[in-house]
Amino acid sequence: MSNEITTRMGDGERVLFSAEEIREDIRVGTAQAAERAGIPALSAEEQEKLFDIIADPSRIVSVQPGEEVIVSDDGCSMSFYGGQDGGGVGAPLSRMQAVLTYERACGADTTSLGHSDYSFKPVKPIINFEANDYYNTSMVTTAPFFYGAQPNLGLYFQPDGPCPNAAELMPMGKIDAARQAQEEAAGHLTRDLVFVGSRLADVGLEGLNLDTSGSAGDADFLAALNAVARLKEKVPDLPILMGASGEFIIGMHGEVEYDGQRLAGLYPQDQVKVIETAGADIAGVAINTTTTESLPWNLSRSVTFMKAASEASNIPVHANVGMGVCGIPMMEQPPIDSVTRVSKALVQIGKADGL
Amino acid sequence: MGMEIAHIMASCMGGIRTSGDLVAWMQMTRRMRIHEAKAYVAEKLGVGIIDLTDEEIMRDIRKDLGIGTVTSIAGSPKGIRAKIKVAELLDINIRSVALFKSQMGF
Amino acid sequence: MNKEIFESAADAILRGDPEKAAEVARKGLGEGIDPLTLISDGFVPGINKVGDMFECGQLFLPELVKAANAMQRATDIVNAAIPEGEGQTRGRIIIGTVEGDVHDIGKTIVVSLMKANGFEVMDLGRDVSTDRFVEAAEQFNADIIGTSALLTTTMEGQRRLEYKLKETGLKKRFKTMVGGAPITQRWAKRIGADAFAENASEAVKQAKALLET
Structure with a gap:
């Protein structure tokens, strides 16, 4: 093996590393993840496996036959007809055509429909349109067909929503008011998630994806957990995938709890447990890629977090492997050499049940 | 877009090309971890785990069972008709199928 | 003691x-x-x-x-207690999310940590136009203009600010810092921003370093 190995930085830039440099970044990455989250670092053997995956001279790599996992869709069909915001290629396809193309031409394990804003709030006023599109499409799809979007608590703060803006109140030192605003917003969000989920359930929803929960902090995550629990009470047979949004839940509120567990600061191995407690069927893990560090460093961290989450969970755990997540470089067209290495490592070493 | 296809090529079971949809249903409806889900589906199909992602084996099985093939075969079930058979095969509740059946008076 | x-x-x-x-x-x-x-x-x-x-x-x-x-x-x-003229010079920073972008959570964290480190910060909020950044920087007598962008489509607002500062001859007067989910060191370099920060702690370090130069 050449001493100069081609790899990438977190922003996608191609770089040449020596074998020693790659091993060092793997070692430092896993040690940092382990220390932060209080979880085991990758063993020497696992680090060497990761090195082999990263240093493989092939342009693309893959898991071995028999080790494949499920790829759960989080809006890929929108990428056919959408624009750059969603990594979309702008092909002139209808939503149904896009879903069926993804299922049949790409061989996707699951497909999904979502509003182009990819938030639940805007779905509320057009729920009949969404339910109609979902129902019609579900009659012709064969693979599991989700409806998915992000909870996105930010839309409930002024000027977009009814609640005082916590992001403005907090830096002014108005902590109690900011917390109250977040609690109030979380209540609105939960109601909307339950409303949308219930209405789609009425037309035969096969699965609901609450993607990137907690992106606006711990109150956002709480709202999603509460929605999962309420939907499971109302529609017990509705499969729900709830994905997180970062390696720890950001404490924008700092004190909200679910089932006696403070949410702020929870790392993936604890995130999956509360998701499971709420009643979700599949949990998602997301680790943000650091653009100034290398792929070996980022991937080593992500695999370490993923493995701990997988071991802690009783339900399937899928790794979020979108742009800038779990070691995928942060750029509009992530290079496939990196994408396939991330994919393989998260499955083979991180023990992901899906991606 | 290309990223999703790269993941599918690197790690994905292959959807209705093979048995990825079936294994996904087991994760969704029974909360099965990946190995348990694969074992369950393999047993229902009477094949080995390794066969689940083998197009050469799965194509005939899917065609024979009428659970949808990736290429379109005239007269062969796809969509809701295939899902009805999937629900029966795997002994699971697929919500769109349940709705469809209730609408058809099954 | x-x-x-x-x-x-x-x-x-x-x-x-x-x-x-x-x-x-x-x-x-x-x-x-x-x-x-x-x-x-x-x-x-x-x-x-x-x-x-x-x-x-x-x-x-x-x-x-x-x-x-x-x-x-x-x-x-x-x-x-520091005699006049010997005091620590606190940096003055204008910060905001660029036009068309309504994401303000990351920026809020940066504002808090900047204030905690003694910077005087004027938070312009979100969806801030290029002209507003420049106007406010002049009024506030800012040392640094910090911009945040969360979308690949709105990050162009950071480039527009660089153009505007060059056009108006103000580039030498204000240092610029960029951040946000899709923002990278390479983007900062490409558009001519003076610094890039991956997170709030890094933003503080970068701001301190900029004011030392």
């Missing part, structure tokens, strides 16, 4: 206790500790620790805001 005071100073910041911070500041000055040393060896390590804990999810935004307030109280007292 100084060591005890320095530890108390750091502790007051970590606890986000402005009364305690003020008391320690007065006590330190009363015992003849050099004001700049009191800040750099006592209070700054406290706020650095707060930043590190926030980045690891061990401390949350409300505590960060409380720590910032405590830091403000302490530095006000210490700075008043």
Whole structure:
């Protein structure tokens, strides 16, 4: 093996590393993840496996036959007809055509429909349109067909929503008011998630994806957990995938709890447990890629977090492997050499049940 | 877009090309971890785990069972008709199928 | 003795206790500790620790805001004891999310940590036009203009600001910093921004470094 190995930085830039440099970044990455989250670092053997995956001279790599996992869709069909915001290629396809193309031409394990804003709030006023599109499409799809979007608590703060803006109140030192605003917003969000989920359930929803929960902090995550629990009470047979949004839940509120567990600061191995407690069927893990560090460093961290989450969970755990997540470089067209290495490592070493 | 296809090529079971949809249903409806889900589906199909992602084996099985093939075969079930058979095969509740059946008076 | 005071100073910041911070500041000055040393060896390590804990999810935004307030109280007292002309120059920063972008959570964290580190910050909020950034920077007599963008489509607003500053001959007057989810060092370099920060702690470090140059 050449001493100069081609790899990438977190922003996608191609770089040449020596074998020693790659091993060092793997070692430092896993040690940092382990220390932060209080979880085991990758063993020497696992680090060497990761090195082999990263240093493989092939342009693309893959898991071995028999080790494949499920790829759960989080809006890929929108990428056919959408624009750059969603990594979309702008092909002139209808939503149904896009879903069926993804299922049949790409061989996707699951497909999904979502509003182009990819938030639940805007779905509320057009729920009949969404339910109609979902129902019609579900009659012709064969693979599991989700409806998915992000909870996105930010839309409930002024000027977009009814609640005082916590992001403005907090830096002014108005902590109690900011917390109250977040609690109030979380209540609105939960109601909307339950409303949308219930209405789609009425037309035969096969699965609901609450993607990137907690992106606006711990109150956002709480709202999603509460929605999962309420939907499971109302529609017990509705499969729900709830994905997180970062390696720890950001404490924008700092004190909200679910089932006696403070949410702020929870790392993936604890995130999956509360998701499971709420009643979700599949949990998602997301680790943000650091653009100034290398792929070996980022991937080593992500695999370490993923493995701990997988071991802690009783339900399937899928790794979020979108742009800038779990070691995928942060750029509009992530290079496939990196994408396939991330994919393989998260499955083979991180023990992901899906991606 | 290309990223999703790269993941599918690197790690994905292959959807209705093979048995990825079936294994996904087991994760969704029974909360099965990946190995348990694969074992369950393999047993229902009477094949080995390794066969689940083998197009050469799965194509005939899917065609024979009428659970949808990736290429379109005239007269062969796809969509809701295939899902009805999937629900029966795997002994699971697929919500769109349940709705469809209730609408058809099954 | 100084060591005890320095530890108390750091502790007051970590606890986000402005009364305690003020008391320690007065006590330190009363015992003849050099004001700049009191800040750099006592209070700054406290706020650095707060930043590190926030980045690891061990401390949350409300505590960060409380720590910032405590830091403000302490530095006000210490700075008043520094003879005119010898005081620490605090940086003045204008910050906002670029036009068309309504994401403000990351920016909020940066604002809090900047304030906690003694910077004077004017937060322009979100969806801020290029003209507004420039106008506010002039009015506020800013040292740095910091812009945040969360979308690949809105990050162009950061480039527009660079053009505007060059066009109007103001590029040399204001340093620029960029951040946000899709923003990278390469993007900063490409558009001519003076600094890029991956997270809030890094933003503070970069801002300090910019003001030293």
